[in-house]
Structures are given as C-alpha cells and as structure tokens.
Amino acid sequence: MNTSPPYNPRCGGLPPQTALMTGRAVFTEAYAVIPKGVMSDIVTSRLPFWDETSVWMLSRPLSGFSETFAQYLMEVAPGGGSERPELDAEAEGVLVVVGGNLSLVLDGQAHELRPGSYAYLPPGANWTLRNCGSEPARFHWVRKAYERVPGIELPPAFVRHESEIDPVGMAGTDGAWATTRFVSPDDVRHDMHVNIVTFRPGASIPFEETHVMEHGLFVLEGKAVYKLNRDWVEVEAGDFLWLRAFCPQACYAGGPGPFRYLLYKDVNRHPALAPRSKPCGVAR
Template sequence: MTNSPYFSDVGGLPPQTQTLSSKAVFTTAYAVIPKTVMSDIVTSVLPHWEGTRAWIISRPLSGFAETFAQYIMEVTPGGGSVKPEPDIRAEAGIFVVEGNGTISYDGKDHALRTGSFAYLPAGAKWTFRNDSDAPIRFHWIRKAFKVVEGLEPPPAIFTHEDECVMHAMPDTDGKWATTRFIDPADVRYDMHLNIVTFEPGAIIPFMETHIMEHGLYVLEGKAVYRLNQDWVEVEAGDYMWLRSFCPQACYAGGPGRFRYLLYKDVNRHPDLL
C-alpha cells in the first residue's frame, strides 16, 4: 500500500488459494467492480502510450455506461504519450491518485501531483509524460462533448483538491460535503468530476433517482451503498457504475471518512431517439 491519501494500490494477481466469492455484480441498473477484480491480467495497452497500462472500468455499451469511459492509468517513469486522445470529440477529466507527471497543453507545461485535477476540452492538443522516478496513477474520464449552438466551448482547467472548497450539503452539519473541480453554475461544461466526502455516520437520507449517470470510485474508507433494490458494502478501491434513474443512497458507518470520485453528466438536454 502507498502513502497516497487516495486508494491507488491496483494490480497484482490473487493466489491460487483465493476463493471465488466476490461482490462483483453486473446488472441493467448498476455494476460493482471491486478492487479484487483489478488484477494485472485485465489491463489494456493503448496505442501511442509508452510505458503505460490501463484498467478500463467503464465504456459506452448498450445496457451499461452511455455517456463516458473511465480508465485507471498507470504510467511508469519515462512513459507517456504525445498523442494520448484518438477521438477529436472527446473531452478529458483527469484526477491523480498517486505520483507526479506533466501535461503539456497550449504551449505550457502543467505539473501534476497526487490530488491534481485537469480538464481538457474536446479537440485539445495535449501530451502526457512521467519524468519522475516512480509510477503515476490517475483516473481518466473520456466523454464525447455535446456542442450547443451559440455557447462557447469550455476552457481547460488545472487545479488541485487543496485549492478547491469543500461545500457542505444543506442541513448536514458538514457531515456530507462535495469538492467540485468544475463550477456547477458554468453551463459550458457538460460533465462534472467531484470528490464526495462523508464523515462516519453520515447518510444520503433519501433514494436519489435522477437522470445523471454516475461513475463512483471509492478513494477512502468504506460504506454500504443502496443500488436499486440492493445494499452493497464497498470500500477503498471499489468502483460503482449507476445508470440514469438508478435509485441510490448511502450509509457511511465508519470508523473513518468515506470518500469517492464522482463522475456525472450535466447541463444538457437528453437526446431524443
């Protein structure tokens, strides 16, 4: 395990003595991909990336994620890419869970460290490299940007969790809070990536049921999550995908904080089929 405050201990392979019981589940409403599933043998290598492997934990698929793909990326020292994104329609949200690296964008280098966030607009020319002496691990959200006529495209963002305010949810005494990397009032953006924090004993006190699709990666702690009609125990390193309108709630029993990285699609009309 690393010293990162966020879970980043992916890889390896269970021993032959390991039992097959698992909380991994795939339904039409939600999926749970536990950390025990993210072994060495399920990684992908990607074109134009050197010294890199990826765990692809969501992708657009009938009956599954509809709006986004999510990767856990691991780039070794000297690795990276001068052509990271193959799709001109794709915007990127990047959150670093361990290590150091550099994104070059618009003629400027942006240093990344554990806790850094970057948003790169669709069509942006950017590169990524790891010039450090240790691997860097980060989440990479890829989404096809939904252009709106008369609305200017969103600018890039480079920030860090330490530079962002943690906003307490109303009437929770600060026990349930959200750190927002993108201004929720800025309608130019059609996706958000947030960190949600629950203190021990905090809850989502109603069954959220809404249009927004979610990807939730547990960064710290453990909790029980209500997904549709099921209660599922999750812990740091587990991943949940929730389809639009999947009922959801949470109870963070402790003993420590429960935190997750949350993707959601926002600020656009739904497509009419």
Template sequence: MTRRYAAPPGGHPPQSDLLTGRAVMTDAYAVIPRGVQRDIVTSRLPHWEGTRLWILARPLSGFAETFSHYAMEVAPGGGADRPESDPRAEGGLFVTDGELRLRSGHLDERLGPGMFAYLPPGADWRLRADGEAPARFHWIRKVWTPVEGLAPPEAFVADEGEIAPDPMPGTEGRWATTRFMDPDDLRHDMHVTIVTLAPGAAIPFLETHVMEHGLYVLEGQGVYRLNTDWVEVEAGDFMWLRAFCPQACYAGGPGPFRYLLYKDVNRHAPLGPVVAG
C-alpha cells in the same frame, strides 16, 4: 492535510483464495471491487509508452452510454504525445499517485496526488510521468455535446486541497462536495467532483435521476444502496450506475468515506437518433 488515494492493486491473488467475491453486473448498476482489478485484466493503448490501464467503464448500449473511465498506471518516463485519438472527446484527469507533467497550449503543469486537469475536445496535449515512481491517475472521457452559442470550456488545472468543499444544507459539513467545475458554467456537460461523508453521515434518500454516474472510492468504507440492493464498498472499489438507478449511502468505517464522482449535466435529454432530412 496529506491524503491517500486508492488505486488498482494489480498483481494476482494466491491459488488458495476463494472464488467468491463482490463483483456484480446488473441491469441497473455494476460494482467492480478492488480485488478484481488485477494484472490479467489490464489493457494497453496506441501511442502510449510504459503504460497500462484498467478500463472500468465504456459505453454499452442499453446500460450507461456516455462515459469511458480508465485507471491509468504510467512507468517513470512513460506517457504519450498523442494521448487522445477521438477529436470529439473531452477529458478529466485526477491524479492519485506519483508525478505527471501536462502540456497543452498555454498549460505546462506538474500534477501530483489530488490534482485535476480538464481537457476540452480537440485539445493538443501531452502527458509524461516525470517522477521516480509510477504515476497513477483516473482518465474520464466523454464526447462533448455542442450547443449553439456555447464554445467548449478552456483547459484548466485544479488542486483538491485548494478548493473549499461545498457542504450540503443541514448536514453541518458532514456531507460535502469538492467541485472541480463551476456548476453555473453551462459550457460543461459533465461534472467531476469528490464527495466526502464523515463517519456515520448519510445520503438519506434514494436519489433517482437522469444522470449516469461513475463512482470510484478513494478512501474509507461505506454501504451503498444501488437499486434494490445494499452493497458494502471500500477504497479502490468502482460503481457504475445507469440513468434512474436509485442510490443512497452511509459512511460505515472509522474514517471519512470519499469517492470520485462524475456525471452528465446541463444538456437536453436526447429525443432519439437524429434522422437525416
């Protein structure tokens, strides 16, 4: 089945539009709706050619301190031979539009919509848009947390269309998760998944847990409970949740409600800053 994935619209609204919108930043969560992901808020990166990006999340002291998340747009022929400047950073790339060529060690892959690539810390990788139209993808970055006896995971590429969604028990598949990482592989300290809810399906309780979350709505519409607020969201909206923010949702549109989700996993909770002995 061919899927369509939302991306930032860019451009600018007309002068006649009202200023009232759905963007909100609170102590517990943020919502960056698609309507504010415009040209004026794009950024550029060193060593990237023909590229602009929307920085949707970055570590903020006292809020969510773990991830950065870029919505990337690369013109044909653009890209980078030195894409990552931090040797501690692992990355997850999820393609929403266009075609990319990824080279890293033994990998030489063409990535299209629905494909995901994991890149471990210190990886030597290169990325180019090699189609006739701009390529768009999400780039999720995190400092990999070392553990004695565990090596970083290897780089890999996966295709959403070739992964069987994992249904939540008791939902008859109406709430399911497509997992790009093996949940039993403790080398991974972040998980990137796609959550799918059929029309009318729900997460029927207030999840309240230690993981920080980023959620980018790929398709459909839903209503999300974030802390004490009910928020309507649609394809192209982004939600950022700090640890222990209560959350639940139901799919509110005529079609599936699907979002790209990432969170930190499989590590001890830090007990404060490390003090030199």
C-alpha cells in the same frame, strides 16, 4: 483551504491459487460493482501511442446501460506516457491524479501534477503527459463525447489541485456530506461534472436518489454501505461503481474514517430523443 487526504491503494497483481473465487463483483440491469480485488494485471489493456502504460477500463458506453462516458484507471511507469494521448477530436476529458507525479504540457504550458491534481481537457486541447519520476504514477481519465450547443462556447482547459478548493456542504448536514466542485454547477458550457464527494463517519445520503444522471463512482478512501436499486452492498477504497440513469441510490458511511469518492455525472444538456450521429470528419 483543505489539505489533500490519502487516495486509493495501488491495484494490480494476481490472487494466489488458494484464494476463493467468489467476491463482491456484480453486474445487474441497473448497476455494476467492480471491486479493487478484481482489478488484476490480467485485465489491463494497452492504448495506441501510450508508452509503458497499463489501463484498467472501468466503464465504456454500453447500449442499454450507461451510455455517456468512459473511465480508465491508468498506470504509467517511469519514463512512460504519450505525445498523442487523445485520438478523438470531439472528446473532452478529465484527469485526476491518485498516485505518483506526472508532467502535463497543456496548450504549450507545463504543469506538474501530484495526487489530488485535476485537469480539464476540452475537445481539441493540445496536451501530452509523461511520468518523469522514479515511481509509477496513477490517474483516472474520464472521457466523454462533448455535446456542442449552438451559441454556447467551449469551456476552457484548466488545471487545479483539490487543496485549492473548499468543499461545499450539502444543506442541513453541517458539512458532514460535502462536495469538492472543480466546475461551477451554473456553468452550462460544461456537460459533465467530475467531483470529489466526502462523508464524515456516520453521515449518509438519507434518501434514495433517483435521477437522470449516470454515475461512475470510484472510492478513494474509507468504506461504506451503498443502496443500489434493490440491494445493499459494501464498498471500500479502490472499488468502482457504475450506475445507469434512474438507478435508486443511497449510502451510509459507517467509519471509522472519512468516506470519499470520485464522482462522474452528465449534466446541463437535453436528453437525446434520437441516436446522435458524429459530425463529418470526426475521428472514430
């Protein structure tokens, strides 16, 4: 089994008045890049029933853009957390810890989470989360409205650590491009995947992927140059990329170290042919 590598640096703070305001942030009709440098303290939010917690909202369903998911980067101060974290009965979630330690109680069972820990939370899961340590803890929270299918049961909740899973190399790459999969691609109970993708220095996506899946892509380690629609952009640890369906995409990891990112995509469901309505009684 592999051991956990480093994760993205802590964000926050505020640039000095002497800093140049022009940077790498961009929002287009096909993609957005939110660099780590714009994730300052003045753009954080608070959430109901979360104590001592700041939130960088990296994505949210947005008409005409990416519409299936929301992704938050959460920072929980010592003693903070929530006894009532999820207010939507039809929301599923994934937690991925990138800094500090957290105590998760999931359906009555306690779990100690550390960097590299991953928790899947199906709709209706009973969970609480606390930072019982002495340092701030950070984690990604990916939320999606679960798409129920008659005859297919809900996937169960689970907690794993990245070090427990062997990355799977893409065919013909000798492991230079590999994916750590927390859920089997054949398990159609799941309608989203949140994986960790790793490139060795010099590895690439050698063609322009153009597909129906939306992406949230948070760089955990290293740097690379990414082809997004018509543009080449440089990205590094701490950056977030938001790609709508069918945005052409490719990348080249120039080194000197590995390039790793957390990747969201929607999977295993028919595209909606009309706007979906919420079931009666579901909290909004």
